[in-house]
Amino acid sequence: MRTIIGAAVALLCLSGSALAGPTDKSAFDPVRYEAQKVLYDFNFDHPLDGQRALGFIRNHIAAAQEFGDFEGSKFVVVAHGNELHAFSRLNRTAYPDVYDKVKELTDQGVQFHICRNAARSRGYRPDEFYDLFTVVPAAVIDIAKYGNAGYSYMYPHVTPRMTRDDVVEAHPELAMEE
Numbered sequence: 001m002r003t004i005i006g007a008a009v010a011l012l013c014l015s016g017s018a019l020a021g022p023t024d025k026s027a028f029d030p031v032r033y034e035a036q037k038v039l040y041d042f043n044f045d046h047p048l049d050g051q052r053a054l055g056f057i058r059n060h061i062a063a064a065q066e067f068g069d070f071e072g073s074k075f076v077v078v079a080h081g082n083e084l085h086a087f088s089r090l091n092r093t094a095y096p097d098v099y100d101k102v103k104e105l106t107d108q109g110v111q112f113h114i115c116r117n118a119a120r121s122r123g124y125r126p127d128e129f130y131d132l133f134t135v136v137p138a139a140v141i142d143i144a145k146y147g148n149a150g151y152s153y154m155y156p157h158v159t160p161r162m163t164r165d166d167v168v169e170a171h172p173e174l175a176m177e178e
Contacts, residue, residue, distance in 0.1 A: 035072030036064055039146040040154045041139075043081035047091075049158045050083025051098050056156040057105055075105075076146055080115035080139035084122055087114060089130050099130055106132045115139035 040057060042050050057075060064070040079087060086095040087102070102112060113136045114129055126135035136142045147153060168174045 030067060033064065033068030035069040035074075036060070037074050037146075037149070037151045038076070038154055039143060039151040040075070040077045040156060041143060042077055042079040042083050042156075043139075044083045044158065045081065047082050047084075047086040047095060050079060050081070050086055051095070051101055052158050053083075053156045054101050054105060056154070057110060060154075061105075061108055061110075073109075074151075075110040076113065076151065077110065078113045078115065078136070078139050078142050078146075079133075080118035082122070084114060084119055084124065084129075087112075087130060087133060088124055088128050090124075090128050099132070102130065102132050113139075113142055115142070 038060065040053070042053060044050055044053065057077070060075070061070065061073075064073050085091055086098045089099075092099065106112065112133045114126075114133045115138055116126055116135050117138050119126065119129070119135065129135065143153070
């Protein structure tokens with residue numbers, strides 16, 4: 001009997017996962033990714049949410065540069081929400097940083113498309129957007145085109161960012177555990 005218990009204990013000791021628990025650290029897997037073909041669907045409630053969502057693309061590009069085949073990757077944005085107001089050259093005074101932030105991404109090969117139907121319904125003509133954008137007939141058919149070409153579909157949701165400090169502030173008992 002002692003031999004069986006001893007063998008079981010030894011087996012548990014040799015098995016790292018058997019002893020893993022809620023205080024054990026997570027692992028990092030620096031996996032290598034293939035080239036990315038990605039379509040980002042922008043359809044936001046507020047004009048500046050489009051600018052904030054550019055962070056998703058910047059992060060995606062940074063990850064592809066560090067862990068994948070960035071040179072073989074393709075990124076497309078199709079915009080058809082209220083972010084169009086910030087993408088119009090008529091509104092540069094209201095949204096002064098948008099052009100430079102979009103240009104930073106177009107310089108890295110990101111393509112930006114604007115839905116003509118969405119633009120028209122918001123009071124814009126196709127020539128009233130920055131030169132960094134291409135106006136396409138309709139977002140729905142453009143999104144389908146890239147889906148048919150094998151692009152991954154990304155629909156970023158912009159939410160307020162919380163930090164660890166925000167969580168500790170809401171749960172002071174966490175500070176005592178550090």
